[in-house]
Amino acid sequence: MTIIQFPKTLKWGAATASYQIEGAAHEGGRTPSIWDVFAHTPGNVKNGDHGDDACNSYHLYKEDVQHLANLGVNLYRFSISWSRVLPQGTGDLNPDGVAYYRNLIQELLDHGIEPMITLYHWDLPQVLQEEGGWENRKTVDAFKEYAIAMFKEFGGQVNKWITINEPWCASFLSNYLGIHAPGKTDLQAGVDVSHHLLLAHGKAVQSFRDLVPHGEIGYAPNVGWLEPYTSSEVDIAACNRSMMWQKEWFMDPVFKGTYPDELINLFAEHNAILKIEKGDLEVISQRIDFMGINYYTGNLGRFKKDEGLFQVEEVPLDNRRTDIGWPIYADGFYKVLTNIHETYGDVPIYITENGACYNHEVDNGAVHDQERIQYLEQHLTSLHRSIQAGVPIRGYIVWSLLDNFEWAEGYEKRFGIIHVNFRTFERTRKDSYYWYKQTVTNQGFER
Numbered sequence: 001m002t003i004i005q006f007p008k009t010l011k012w013g014a015a016t017a018s019y020q021i022e023g024a025a026h027e028g029g030r031t032p033s034i035w036d037v038f039a040h041t042p043g044n045v046k047n048g049d050h051g052d053d054a055c056n057s058y059h060l061y062k063e064d065v066q067h068l069a070n071l072g073v074n075l076y077r078f079s080i081s082w083s084r085v086l087p088q089g090t091g092d093l094n095p096d097g098v099a100y101y102r103n104l105i106q107e108l109l110d111h112g113i114e115p116m117i118t119l120y121h122w123d124l125p126q127v128l129q130e131e132g133g134w135e136n137r138k139t140v141d142a143f144k145e146y147a148i149a150m151f152k153e154f155g156g157q158v159n160k161w162i163t164i165n166e167p168w169c170a171s172f173l174s175n176y177l178g179i180h181a182p183g184k185t186d187l188q189a190g191v192d193v194s195h196h197l198l199l200a201h202g203k204a205v206q207s208f209r210d211l212v213p214h215g216e217i218g219y220a221p222n223v224g225w226l227e228p229y230t231s232s233e234v235d236i237a238a239c240n241r242s243m244m245w246q247k248e249w250f251m252d253p254v255f256k257g258t259y260p261d262e263l264i265n266l267f268a269e270h271n272a273i274l275k276i277e278k279g280d281l282e283v284i285s286q287r288i289d290f291m292g293i294n295y296y297t298g299n300l301g302r303f304k305k306d307e308g309l310f311q312v313e314e315v316p317l318d319n320r321r322t323d324i325g326w327p328i329y330a331d332g333f334y335k336v337l338t339n340i341h342e343t344y345g346d347v348p349i350y351i352t353e354n355g356a357c358y359n360h361e362v363d364n365g366a367v368h369d370q371e372r373i374q375y376l377e378q379h380l381t382s383l384h385r386s387i388q389a390g391v392p393i394r395g396y397i398v399w400s401l402l403d404n405f406e407w408a409e410g411y412e413k414r415f416g417i418i419h420v421n422f423r424t425f426e427r428t429r430k431d432s433y434y435w436y437k438q439t440v441t442n443q444g445f446e447r
């Protein structure tokens with residue numbers, strides 16, 4: 001038996017996001033977000049699923065907090081629905097929307113759980129999309145107004161804040177690949193949105209310093225790992241180029257105050273021009289207190305001429321995949337974390353998402369998801385290895401507390417350590433919930 005023992009200081013948490021769990025889409029003054037529109041547009045989401053009811057957490061948040069308290073975690077990472085608190089995107093706050101989050105925060109604090117708020121987890125108010133959305137630089141100012149309002153409302157009770165979740169998904173997956181809302185397939189739009197998201201991040205950090213002086217703020221890029229298929233220069237370059245899209249494109253501006261020239265030029269070759277205004281990069285590279293890292297999967301990659309934007313093709317490592325089809329590559333977790341540490345130095349890191357999709361159903365009041373336990377064991381072992389290698393990991397937050405609306409995949413794809421019946425909203429703790437509880441209690445596990 002091998003014992004994986006984490007430092008006593010490591011924090012443990014679970015994560016969710018507003019559009020994926022709240023439901024009550026038309027209650028309490030909330031107005032539609034781009035995900036309401038995208039999900040209700042036929043063909044965009046599997047099985048025609050949408051977030052109108054989701055996990056009904058808007059009404060069941062006290063039960064969700066009970067599950068968190070029983071789990072023994074220090075942190076609960078959740079996001080605020082921008083269009084629930086600011087139905088017009090800017091201007092007057094919606095008191096019912098603010099009250100919902102104030103009650104949730106108080107419930108967490110009453111149970112000794114620290115809230116970690118994500119300001120933007122993809123659900124842009126539709127009223128702002130109708131003014132151009134993130135392609136319109138004015139949305140940066142709207143986000144700053146929203147962030148300031150939230151800092152003023154909750155900064156006294158909440159210390160840990162994340163500005164933007166997975167900016168690669170919110171820009172390129174959503175505006176170039178067309179897979180997420182608003183579903184555009186325009187590389188220039190993706191480049192514009194990626195810059196405006198980072199600018200919005202920087203403006204929020206600037207405001208945060210005055211309004212929540214003792215708080216901690218960061219953002220949460222998502223990264224994968226592509227291991228070169230051979231040690232040839234072309235394979236190595238192809239993998240680095242592809243990873244640059246999620247890594248350097250979103251980390252160099254924040255930590256170096258520059259965008260990677262290789263991608264600026266590659267986008268320009270495809271007629272997508274990075275448009276920066278004077279002072280933008282100074283705003284974007286404001287000091288942050290931590291970086292969230294979201295990691296799920298990786299693969300082998302090799303150069304393939306004319307294959308997509310980066311001339312790289314993935315070569316299956318082996319046949320082990322989760323139920324969403326993503327390869328299982330725990331070593332990639334270690335590789336990407338040590339690579340980030342070597343490149344960007346000792347910025348503290350919270351793993352703000354890591355988890356697996358397995359679509360088990362309830363069997364006699366239980367959910368036997370041994371595959372998810374194995375995935376967590378493998379990835380926490382890689383995390384432990386990263387900590388031993390000197391990577392400054394502050395916490396691990398599992399995605400997700402609950403099965404929920406997995407974006408274009410709908411409700412079929414289950415990432416929760418708690419099963420949700422989307423007809424009755426009944427929650428059932430999975431075997432992985434009990435395994436995670438034991439791991440949190442022991443600050444480690446045996447395997």
Ligand SMILES: CCOCCOc1ccc(-c2cn(C[C@@H]3NC[C@@H](O)[C@H]3O)nn2)cc1
Nearest residue numbers: 017166169173177179222294353399406407
């Ligand atoms: C290059 C072509 O690619 C085609 C599909 O491309 C992707 C990539 C990444 C994702 C993706 C989904 N998630 C999980 C969420 N993270 C935030 C939280 O809300 C979870 O629900 N992370 N990444 C989906 C699709």
